[in-house]
Amino acid sequence: DIQMTQSPSSLSASVGDRVTITCRSSQGISNYLAWYQLKPGQVPKLLIYAASTLQSGVPSRFSGSGSGTDFTLTISSLQPEDVATYYCQKYYSAPFTFGPGTKVDVK
């Protein structure tokens, strides 16, 4: 099975900072990658799909890039409401594995 890794596992940044999270797959998955935001006590929220397509209603400060094995999620200007854990997920073929997550805090 294809394995998904993320880095860093956690980060702390100031409001207004640019934040970048990396996701890597053990084999090429084209652009079949999604990013989700999970806040405590809430339901996971789809942010990005097809590696770089912004889901409707998601703020434009979120963006995604990459193809093949290396992907990034960028928050261009971190806001207090962005405190959450972010997960990548591949859906190239089953199993649709999630990455281990990146916890984002605000300093």
Next chain:
Amino acid sequence: QVQLVQSGAEVKKPGASVKVSCKASGYTFTSYDINWVRQATGQGLEWMGWMNPNSGNTGYAQKFQGRVTMTRNTSISTAYMELSSLRSEDTAVYYCARSGGEWELDYWGQGTLVTVSS
């Protein structure tokens, strides 16, 4: 609007089974796959498997093979996930989620807490 409404919290003893339901509305139930994902306390998201509501075809993560069964009742637009031989490590919030046009999980149920305790 698209909605997935799950059944309520469950408490089960080790060795028992649990069946969680997921009722879909606001779209054609048979047109989109349903996935099941769980999150144990303090852990990450874990994909369990998918089901095609039209054909009934399923695909399960290897970890759950032999213990999980995903079914549906198209007449009431409801998907089900049954997990058997429960152990304490299965204590988690279980989510159903719809696969969108490119297989991304675009709509999620509210989650069902399953607690396994003697």
